[in-house]
Amino acid sequence: MEIRPLQYFLMVAREGxxxxxxxxxxxxxxxxxxxMQELERELGCKLFDRGSRRIELTEAGMRLRRRAEEIVDLVGRTEAEFLVSADTLAGEVRIGGGETPAMGLVADAVAKLQSAYPLMRFSLYSGNAEDVGDRLSSGLIDFGVFVGHADLERYESLPMPAHDVWGVFMRRDDPLAERRSITAEDLVDRPLIFSRQANREMQDWFRQDIESLDVVATYNLLYNASLLARRGIGYVVSLQGIVDISEGSDLAxxxxxxxxxxxxxxxWKRYxxxxxxxxxxxxxxxxxxx
Incomplete structure (x- = not known):
């Protein structure tokens, strides 16, 4: 199979x-x-449902789209790497991770490398642990940053010199903001907003099933959850150091x-x-x- 028909296929899928x-x-x-007809004959399956106005991918077409994106991306990156002269270090490093202050350590490494190797480029992808794991396994990113309980058996890994702290974001004028810390008893009957990836940590900490709590919303990006907290919709259980809580902020x-x-x-992916x-x-x- 040649690369060009896959590039054409991806454009058709994108344009519709x-x-x-x-x-x-x-x-x-x-x-x-x-x-496209030749590609369907080569693969022995139907890739498109051709409607009167737009083309929709079949189940086989959606599978091919995912694989074609990986193949085209890998080919492009490989070509870029080998176009660099032997005495020049360049190329792109792709890093995925969730929202965590520990990404500042990654930024420190990027700053030092950019100073030493100006032709190096870096691509950051934000997503939850499942998204990052999928991209890491498929080769779409080189490194993934994982917080808390994550299944790292499939990968090589390195502990980062950081420990994130769990707590609660709320409106600064909320009565709970007057306390120095928050207990499970403080939250058990209040509307809560949880990260989709933190069920295990929260269940262990609350010592009861998450389903028994009043979880009014879930999130995978904390900025969006902070908008709910600002409107008093619920208490956001999250990591410290991501949302602005400086003196001028309305959040605590x-x-x-x-x-x-x-x-x-x-x-990173093993081997x-x-x-x-x-x-x-x-x-x-x-x-x-x-």
Whole structure:
């Protein structure tokens, strides 16, 4: 299978019409249609449901889209790596992670590498542990940052010199903001807003099933949850150091009592053949965090 038909297929999937994709690719519509028909014959399955206005991917088409994105991305990155001269370190390092203050340690490593190797580039992807794990396993990112209870058996990993602190964000004028810390008893009958990835930690800390609590909303990005807290919709259980709680902010943060912390790890795919840029990044974080 050649790479070009996969690139054409991805454009059709993106545009939703043969005519739109043909225009973007500077091809004639009949030529692109033939290419897609040949791709379907080569794979032995139907990739599109051709409606009157838009093209929809079949189940096989959606599977191919995911795999084609990985293949095209890998080919592009490989070509870019080998176009660099032997005496110049360049290339892109891709790092995924959730919202955690520990990403500041990654930023420190990036700053030092950018100073030493100006042609290096960095791409950051934000997502929950499941999203980051999927991208790490498929090769779409080089490294993933995981907070708390995460299944790292599939990866090589390195503990980061950071421990995140769990607590509660709330309006600064809320009565609970007058306390130095928040207990489970303080929250048990109040509207709560939880991270989708923190069920295990919260269940252990509350010592009861999450379903028995009044969870009015869940989130995977804390900024969006903070908007709910500002409107008094609920108490956001989250990590410290992500949302602004400075004097001018209308939000306050109080740690949990008993204290609940989370270890942070950076991981990479086992037996992964790194690019020169990714290898240098790994060496740098090992140096900084040892």
């Amino acid at each position: 019409t043969i005519s739109g994709a043909a225009h973007a690719l500077h091809l004639s519509q009949p030529s692109l249609s033939r290419q 943060f109080r740690p949990l009592e008993p204290a609940l912390t989370a270890d942070v790890h950076i991981a 992964r053949e790194f690019s020169p840029a990714a290898s240098v990044f790994l060496d740098k974080i090992r140096e900084l965090w040892s």
